[in-house]
Amino acid sequence: MKTNKFQETYSDAIRNKNIGTFSYWLHRITGIGLAVYLLMHTYVLSSAISGKESFDARMGDVQNPFFSLLEVLLIAGVFIHMLNGLRIIISDFFGWSRYHKSIFWIIAILFVGLMIITIAVIWPKFFADNYRIGG
């Protein structure tokens, strides 16, 4: 294995401080994060296999303000990966790669808008009476 490849990618990222490199890393990091979330999500939901009691218990553990905060992070990751994925598809399939930097700023604005809506929707959950750490 070329161990210096890791150092190579790192020095590449430092040397090429531009939008392409930045969004490449954003896409990788959010992608790995979402894959890890997929495993955790499957773990929580798979409790349904053993029936109602175990599902309700495990779902009860993950529905509180702390996990809602994590959920905001999750949704941010989803939107970043989704919007940047669209940017990749547009660049690859429609031959718009010369506009990829402009598309980046468009999706950046869309991301901020979507996150404002998300936080506005999640915000009231923090004040729901039955929504407390430890039930």
Place this chain on the structure above:
Amino acid sequence: MSEKVSNQSLWTWFFQRISGLFLGFFLVTHLNVHHLFHDFTTEGLINFNSVRENLASSGFWKIYYFLFVPFVVFHALNGLWAIIADYRIPGKLSLLIKTAFWIIASLLIVTAIFTLKNLL
């Protein structure tokens, strides 16, 4: 190595984009229904019965989730594989990781099917 160049990575590259497009639509609906617009003050916490009720409301959800799962698993593991392949790892280790990924993918899909079976 055979003389004929494999087209496998071309297909996985292509399907990564196609599955990504599908997931965009799937995820927006899924997030809205199950993560964001669930009112805890009136509906209480999400539980076994509420999920079952939600999914039973339309036959559409059955098709939806049985399509959603394979797309997600493919996109996630193929994406991770693309990252690993970038680091030009040697053949033996590469085969080991590939085998592990196939096992993880199968386990995820089987788990999801049994989970859905109890929730649908």
